Amino acid sequence: DIQVTQSPSTLSASVGDRVTITCRASQSISFWLAWYQQRPGKAPRLLIYDASVLESGVPSRFSGSGSETEFTLTISSLQPDDFATYYCQPYNSLSPFGQGTKVEIK
Amino acid sequence: EVQLVESGGGFVQPGGSLRLSCTASGFTFRSYWMSWVRQAPGKRLERVANMNEDGSEKYFVDSVKGRFTSSRDNAKNSLYLEMNSLRVEDTAVYYCARVRSFGPSYYYFDQWGQGTLVTVSS
Numbered sequence: 223d224i225q226v227t228q229s230p231s232t233l234s235a236s237v238g239d240r241v242t243i244t245c246r247a248s249q250s251i252s253f254w255l256a257w258y259q260q261r262p263g264k265a266p267r268l269l270i271y272d273a274s275v276l277e278s279g280v281p282s283r284f285s286g287s288g289s290e291t292e293f294t295l296t297i298s299s300l301q302p303d304d305f306a307t308y309y310c311q312p313y314n315s316l317s318p319f320g321q322g323t324k325v326e327i328k
Numbered sequence: 329e330v331q332l333v334e335s336g337g338g339f340v341q342p343g344g345s346l347r348l349s350c351t352a353s354g355f356t357f358r359s360y361w362m363s364w365v366r367q368a369p370g371k372r373l374e375r376v377a378n379m380n381e382d383g384s385e386k387y388f389v390d391s392v393k394g395r396f397t398s399s400r401d402n403a404k405n406s407l408y409l410e411m412n413s414l415r416v417e418d419t420a421v422y423y424c425a426r427v428r429s430f431g432p433s434y435y436y437f438d439q440w441g442q443g444t445l446v447t448v449s450s
Contacts, residue, residue, distance in 0.1 A: 256436040258373075265423055265440035276402065277438070309373060313434040315387065315419040 224249045228310055228320035234328040241297040243323045245310035254313035256297045257286055260322075261306045269308075270295065281320040300325070330354040330439045332424045337444030343355075344448070350407040350424030358382070358402035361427035361428075363437060364409045366420035374420075375407060378435070380429060387432055391398055402428050414448045421445050 225248040225322055235241050245255065255272040258266040268277045270286035283298045297304055305327055310320040336348040347381040349366070363378035377388045377398045386398055395413045400406065407424055422444055 254430075254434060258437075265442050266437070267440070268436070268438050271428070271436055271438075311373070311436060313430065313436055315375060315433045315435065317376075319375075321372050 224251060224312055224314055224317040226310055226312055226317060226320045228308075228323050230323060231321065232324045232326060234326050235300050236328045237300055237302060239300045239328075241300050241304075241325060243295045243308055243310075243325075245288075245293045245295070245320050247291045247293075247312060249318075251312045251314065253289045255286075255288075255293050256308045256311045256313070257284075258311065259304075260305045260309065261303075266309065287291070297325075330426070331441060332426065334422065334424050334441045334444040337422065337446045339447045339449065340414055341450055342414060342416055342448055345410070345415065346411045346446060348409040348411070348422055348424075348444060348446070350409075352405045352407070352424075352426075355426070355439075357405040360406045361435065362400065363424045364398065364407075365425050365426045365437065365440075366418075367423070367443075368417070368420040371420075373423075374421045376422070378432070379407070380432070385422075385432060386444035411446070412422050414446075416448050416450075419446060421449045 255273045257270040262264045274286045307322045307324045332352045364376040383400045397410045425439040426439040427435045429435040
């Protein structure tokens with residue numbers, strides 16, 4: 223099974239900061255990767271699919287890049303609503319979600 | 329507006345059963361694969377089950393095979409998860425999610441319900 227490792231597990235940042243989260247796959251998954259945001263006590267929300275395609279309605283400060291085994295989610299200028307946990311998810315049903323990256327206020 | 333509303337969660341003893349429901353609105357339910365995804369307290373998200381448009385194909389994570397079943401009623405825009413022989417490790421928030429699928433093995437989730445909490449404890 224293909225495993226993914228997200229880093230960091232926790233990230234402390236301030237409003238306006240540029241933030242980057244990494245997801246590494248144990249084998250190539252082409253561009254078959256999605257990113258989700260989960261605010262405390264809320265359902266996940268799809269942000270990015272196909273590694274770099276912004277879901278409709280998601281602010282343009284979010285972007286995704288990468289392919290094969292290394293992927294990044296970038297928030298260009300962190301906003302108060304962005305303090306949340308972010309998960310990557312390979313499309314392959316045998317691969318787990320990433321373990322999550324909590325973005326907290328510095 | 330797409331809405332997915334789960335219900336049926338609660339407290340149950342180990343070995344017990346629960347039936348979760350998910351009612352969909354705002355989209356053509358019968359045209360989509362649907363899934364159940366769960367999240368144990370403080371843990372990552374985990375796929376539990378998914379089902380094709382007419383319910384003829386169903387897939388389950390190994391840890392629930394033989395214990396959980398799923399079904400759907402397209403006339404009622406509803407998805408169900410029947411959970412039997414529940415274990416403490418099944419304790420989680422269970423989400424109903426709409427699938428964007430490239431087949432039964434490659435998919436992601438574009439809409440989520442608010443979740444329903446299942447607590448299995450003695």
